[in-house]
Amino acid sequence: MGGTIWLFLFAVIMAAALLFCMVFFIIMFSDLESDYINPIDLCNKLNQFVLPENIAHGFLTILFLISAQWIAFLLNAPLLLFNANRIRNKNHMYDATEIFRTLPAHKKESFIKLAFYLLSFFYYLYRMIVALIADNE
């Protein structure tokens, strides 16, 4: 059962990275609100991270799928679909001209994602520990 340990170890690290990514997003949004950054720079900066974040999350989800971790996969599937739909409609990037109008929605989304990654972080940790114990026995 060594594979499961490594898978969840990897998942924990990824979840932590995504978590930090979301914290960064939220900090940037509040910077925008308090006028420390202008919307053009903000969008240029954040847009660099949007696709990597989505890809990282998608990769993790696919990994769960091929290693037949059904619960973990099902947990992540809705977010994957959400992201995929956004990319398909070409509105995944932040638009500097609309950012102030959509800022509350963006913030809300980032907070929800933050909570999700936090929960999944602990879930993966739990699963990793469970796998470790199972391995020891």
Place this chain on the structure above:
Amino acid sequence: MASPAEQLPPGWASEWEPTNQRLLFIETATGHTQWEHPAETAGALQQPALESPPVASAPGIHHSKRRQYAAGQTQAYYGGADETSMMQQPMSQPPPQAGMEPQLFTPGLAATSAPNQFAMQQGQAQPQYFDPSQGQQQPDYLNGQQPSYGQPNPNALADQFGQMGLGGPKPFSLQTANLLTSPPDPRELSLPPPEIRLPPNATVTPSQFANADPSYQRCTLNAFPNSSSLLSKSKVPLALIIAPYRTVSENEPPVPLVTDTVIARCRRCRTYINPFVQFIDGGNRWRCCMCNLSNEVPQMFDWDQTRNQPGDRWSRAELSHGTVEYVAPTEYMVRPPQPAVYVFLIDVSHAAVQSGMVATATRTILENLDRIPDEDERTKIAIICFDVSLYFFSLSPGQTDPTMLVVSDVDDVFLPKPTDLLLNLAEARTGGGLESLLTRINDMFKENSIIGSAMGPALQAGYKLMVPIGGKIIALSASLPSLGVGALKNREDPKILGTAKESGLLQAASTFYKTFAIECSRAQVTVDMFLFSSAYQDVASMSCLPHYTSGQTYYYPAFNAARAEDALKFAHEFGEVLAMPIMLEAIMRVRASRGLRMSSFHGNFFVRSTDLLAMPTVSTNQGYAIEIQIEETMNVPFVVLQTAILHTTCYGERRIRVVTTAYPVTSNLSEVFASADQVALAVLLANKAVERSLSHKLEDARDAVFNKLVEILQTYKSSMTAAGAGASAQLAVGENLKMLPVLILGLLKNVGIRQSAQIPPDIRAYSQALLTSLPAQLLIPYIYPSFYSLHNMPPEAGTVGPEGVIMPPPLPLTSERLERHGLFLIEDGQNIFLWVGRDAVPQLVMDVFNLPSYDVLRGGKTTLPTLDNPFSQRVNAIIQKTREMRRGVYYPHLYIVKEDGEPPLRLWALSALVQDRADVLPSYQQFISSLKEKVNGNGGY
């Protein structure tokens, strides 16, 4: 200034106090000193109230009256007001005895017990709020004058202030009208908005200009709810409608200019000093009206710099005018004022040359070279032509023949020459080089058969040319961009018109138009678009650029210069755009009293931070709508909203325009309703509808507007009428909101929003661009056109009266008013329709059109001949006045519409009659009854 010492009473001496920059008066016997002139205070000393706090004063006795007035105000604010304000009453006021009486009454009592007396006191200048015979249809502001802008008699206002000081603020008299029985009357749209009734002594000077004119800044509610719960209870949206740079006609007062660069601002909230601040501490400090911080009055505030002597504080324009302009010192400049730069991008592809656009445009530029603002000879100009390549024109100083440089690599645009492409306008004209270039462009490309347009690369080239300076790109294009960046595809698909997918056609197809707009905004570049194509041109994408760079889109569908009317319209509008005073590098910010926050912004600009709007150049006559949120409960008597725009004029001067308005705060729902401004509401809802139609569906936008109206009516019914939440046979609304339903109906039937599967997306996109950028004065006729009957107009209509040409009375927009033998005029600010009935008598046709009978008359675009008969001259005068009375550059086309003429034109003209049923769109009666059903149906919310 006459020496005050000469007029001193015996026993007094005066001394100049250099530290305070004013005269000190000393009573020699006692050693008592005071700032006031003893002769003036002698009388007042008997009044105990006047004695205490030192008076905020300017030196000199000439203004002592004003000075005391201000002092009275300061005290009135702290409570001991009555005696002093009594004293200030002009002689026309009733004797003290009678004057004391209203102090005791409660407003409700007064209405029953002493209406006559009150009316008598108020005289003509006072609206008769207390007239018991008020139940009739007329709103109260029809009866009397208002203390609004342009009121001839300032004493009337002072009277009113005095009255208010005695009687306390009177409640708004909310009058309910029944929409079912009172048809809309278009005359009500030209009435001023509900009066802003500020508490007494809110202003430091008794000026009637203290609140900015509503045409500069108006609010959907002229009395602010004190808490967000009251606001949400009323369901009326709260927003500011501003048009800070509207053009000022000759018979209007100009915006006063403060030239001495003494700019008093609050240290904390950066509010500019305005008529609503208070002077405290003997006039050495002022208390900010927004954040209550006490600030020092600048040293030079009371110093007249032109004459180098103590000046009169109360004559400063910023203390008496709601709209002022300051000359800003160097601290307000990021870089030295830049010259105005105009870059013309002219499409010279086959379609453009064939339509005559190139010839008309170059001729118009040539003719208007003198009108382009260039007072200090710094203005720069460049001309770039484009089809599938870019053609630059270089002209070195002294050269008379321009050289053309062709760049055919449109994938990676570069400037062929580092200098001499951007020409100094005055220098380029000295050798006649620019003139010869402009006269030759059309001949150069006359035989051009290239089809295609490298619009995107041309924009980039223009941008590169001017990026260090900023300025304005004027792009004229007659075809869909097909090459290089920003190339667009023809996405017009008749099948998806009228479906949910239609709003996709109204959004930008390529991200280039948004990202490039942001680049432009950063480099202080504005783009104006002139579009001419007869085929699909994707106005929706192209108008993005003007939208975010505070430019404007102009659209001339199927332009053909061979038609004199087309050429005339374009030449006139283009010429006006060129002659427009250009304001550069502008930023706009709206500040408001504590508890208020600007939450969202509508209009042509780029939102650069939460409350900062960036406008590379400011166009005159653009309107903006800003929604306001109430964040905390407000316990102040009034709130102040201040719009400030920092910009550089085309004469190289940095200036700040400040527009200030104050609104009373109320905790009373009926006052909120009674103070709602229907015109401002309609403007706001138009802006919101367009925004919603882009992010959602057109249908959602229409529903949102309709539901908003239903909500307002429901709340009105349940809280303001006896019917409460139950069903009611009438549909009640405040007298001041009576026109709102018909305005909303007009909006729902406007081309930009209307439910239809036949409107080409270009026309819709252009209409939406207009809906979001026109100021209220132009937007209201655009959604609710003016309609006049000409054949039976009153004899004085069309003749010149004291205020210019007298217009006939406007009619409600319904075809019931059309008569078969009549001549009618319908006008929406963009087009004028002259409707001729089929039984028009030959004499009428002869008089107006110089044709023998109705049968030979042809419909369509036309210019009306001026004939040698009074009727023709009057009709022409009315059309002329119609074209002039609206601000803005637009020169409406005149269409002759025959009653049995070609159906498309006839239907178009009839679609302007918004109270009629058309297709699936309801008539006013149907609209009102569906409103009533909705209001009654969901009454018990």
